[in-house]
Amino acid sequence: MSGNTIIEAKGLELWYGDNHALKGVSLEIPENRITALIGPSGCGKSTFLKTLNRMNDLVPGVRIEGQLLYNGEDIYGPDVDVTRLRKQIGMVFQKANPFPMSIYDNIAYGPRTHGVRSRAKLDDIVERSLRDAAIWDEVKDRLNKSALGLSGGQQQRLCIARALAVEPDVLLMDESTSALDPISTGKIEELALELKNRYTVVMVTHNMQQAVRVSDMTAFFLLGELVEFGDTERLFSHPRDKRTEDYITGRFG
Amino acid sequence: MNEAILSKEAGAKVKTAAKTAKNKKSGARGALEFTMKALFLICGLVAVGFVLIISVYLIVSGIPAIREVGLLEFLGGTDWDPANRSGDPSFGILPMILTSIYGTAGAIVIGVPIGFLMAVFLSKVAPRRLAAVIREVVDLLAGIPSVVYGLVGMIVLLPAIRDLFGLPAGDSLLAAVFVLAIMILPSIISVSETALDAVPREYEEASLALGATELETYFRVSAPAAKSGIAASVVLGVGRAIGEAMAILMVAGNVANMPSLLSSVKFLTTAIAGEMGYADGLHRQALFSIGLVLFLFIMLINAALNLFLKRSKEGQA
Numbered sequence A: 001m002s003g004n005t006i007i008e009a010k011g012l013e014l015w016y017g018d019n020h021a022l023k024g025v026s027l028e029i030p031e032n033r034i035t036a037l038i039g040p041s042g043c044g045k046s047t048f049l050k051t052l053n054r055m056n057d058l059v060p061g062v063r064i065e066g067q068l069l070y071n072g073e074d075i076y077g078p079d080v081d082v083t084r085l086r087k088q089i090g091m092v093f094q095k096a097n098p099f100p101m102s103i104y105d106n107i108a109y110g111p112r113t114h115g116v117r118s119r120a121k122l123d124d125i126v127e128r129s130l131r132d133a134a135i136w137d138e139v140k141d142r143l144n145k146s147a148l149g150l151s152g153g154q155q156q157r158l159c160i161a162r163a164l165a166v167e168p169d170v171l172l173m174d175e176s177t178s179a180l181d182p183i184s185t186g187k188i189e190e191l192a193l194e195l196k197n198r199y200t201v202v203m204v205t206h207n208m209q210q211a212v213r214v215s216d217m218t219a220f221f222l223l224g225e226l227v228e229f230g231d232t233e234r235l236f237s238h239p240r241d242k243r244t245e246d247y248i249t250g251r252f253g
Numbered sequence B: 001m002n003e004a005i006l007s008k009e010a011g012a013k014v015k016t017a018a019k020t021a022k023n024k025k026s027g028a029r030g031a032l033e034f035t036m037k038a039l040f041l042i043c044g045l046v047a048v049g050f051v052l053i054i055s056v057y058l059i060v061s062g063i064p065a066i067r068e069v070g071l072l073e074f075l076g077g078t079d080w081d082p083a084n085r086s087g088d089p090s091f092g093i094l095p096m097i098l099t100s101i102y103g104t105a106g107a108i109v110i111g112v113p114i115g116f117l118m119a120v121f122l123s124k125v126a127p128r129r130l131a132a133v134i135r136e137v138v139d140l141l142a143g144i145p146s147v148v149y150g151l152v153g154m155i156v157l158l159p160a161i162r163d164l165f166g167l168p169a170g171d172s173l174l175a176a177v178f179v180l181a182i183m184i185l186p187s188i189i190s191v192s193e194t195a196l197d198a199v200p201r202e203y204e205e206a207s208l209a210l211g212a213t214e215l216e217t218y219f220r221v222s223a224p225a226a227k228s229g230i231a232a233s234v235v236l237g238v239g240r241a242i243g244e245a246m247a248i249l250m251v252a253g254n255v256a257n258m259p260s261l262l263s264s265v266k267f268l269t270t271a272i273a274g275e276m277g278y279a280d281g282l283h284r285q286a287l288f289s290i291g292l293v294l295f296l297f298i299m300l301i302n303a304a305l306n307l308f309l310k311r312s313k314e315g316q317a
Helices: A045-052 A082-088 A103-113 A119-132 A136-142 A152-164 A182-195 A208-214 A232-237 A242-248 B002-069 B071-076 B094-125 B128-143 B146-165 B173-197 B201-209 B214-225 B227-243 B268-275 B281-316
Strands: A005-016 A019-030 A034-038 A062-070 A089-092 A170-174 A200-204 A217-222 A225-231
Touching: A005 A045, A005 A200, A019 A045, A019 A200, A019 A217, A034 A045, A034 A208, A045 A062, A045 A170, A045 A200, A045 A217, A082 A089, A089 A152, A103 A119, A103 A152, A103 B214, A119 A136, A119 A152, A136 A152, A152 A170, A152 A182, A152 B201, A182 A200, A182 A208, A208 A232, A217 A232, A217 A242, A225 A232, A225 A242, A232 A242, B002 B071, B002 B281, B071 B094, B071 B281, B094 B128, B094 B173, B094 B214, B094 B227, B094 B268, B094 B281, B128 B173, B146 B173, B173 B214, B173 B227, B201 B214, B214 B227, B227 B268, B227 B281, B268 B281
Parallel strands: A019 A225, A034 A200, A034 A217, A089 A170, A170 A200
Antiparallel strands: A005 A019, A005 A062, A217 A225
């Protein structure tokens, strides 16, 4: 069932100072699928996610070796335009982080940054992004109100809309439902399933039921290593590695 | 059985005794506590008392001259010639009010952009060690006595302005504006930097993850999020500039002309500092009135400052 590979890691190594956080990770992330990254805290899954849009560049003392290809091009190549890369690979964070601005300006921020000035065009992008993130009906009458007045779940969907507004190909979700109640979580999971028709989604999750519910592929990380990667259904029903089995049956983590 | 009851009673007695002793001890400590609290209260009241006394004193001693000259004539008159012995003194302080306002505005126009960019640099861009060094230097700048600013301005700035514009002397509003701009830098830098530091990192990460560059992020996300604190730094700078006397006394020329950039001017503050030594009679009283006007300006500025600081706190909560 796996489609074209959009992101491919080959022997990826990462150090934070002396801390060897990723050890020879190799995997292929298929296009238009949801790939879940699971594993106990500190296993490297979030670190791996953040290498994909080079957000790890912001951490002082970080060092990366190995290859990470996006559509065949090295993400860490010398002439990669990081701002363009981040436009193509969007990100939604663990904690909803709308800017302290109006809902409209939150969504319009990305397009404006990338040079869209026309009001009509921005109006169009704002509406489309909010519709795509399934929050348009809840906010259409208050676009000029502060985004900080929304509930936690709404804020997170707003952040998804904000990420979609720059028309990315890939959406990274870093435990994006972990701070939300079950109903909001359900809405975002539904949304993710909807989004995979047009985007590739890579999500870090602590919640194994969530990985089972929404993802097509699952990668299990432990202590910086990729232990097992495969079809979600297969990985959870017939784990090939003893450590995967121990983790998914709740024996540790 | 009996014995047990007895010993229990004895035990209770001992306990009571111990309790009394404890109470006594806590009584002594309580007294100390009370005295210290009273002392703190008195110290606090002293500060409040001084503000009250100064306010009352300024109002009481500032009003007679205004009454004699007439409020409109005093605030709106363009001629300040208080020591005219030929019998026709005039007491218009409009030139000085305008000079103080223009001088402060000029200092803000020059000082705020520099101070703000410096704060962005220190808070977001500069390597940590370099930022620490610069911060030390900025603190030092804040600690330099204003008379030294005046001295340097006199020796460096005045000849430069004189030569650049071909004037007979460099003493001018322009010189005062430059000196004030440098003097308000430290407060603008440190208050703006504190505000920028308080911007949650999550906002900046969100912006970077959308493909904004770091500079775009600082100017379009961090600075707007810190705007109340930055506004507070500007108001603080205004307060500093409008209240400064010594440094500008040495570079402004001290002639009560209607202000223009290259002419000698007299500020509200420098009028008081410069003339009190020889003034008497109505002239002396008029200087107190100038003090009152200045005081009202500062009260207004402080009210604005408190408003911005409060908003800045609420914005972060």
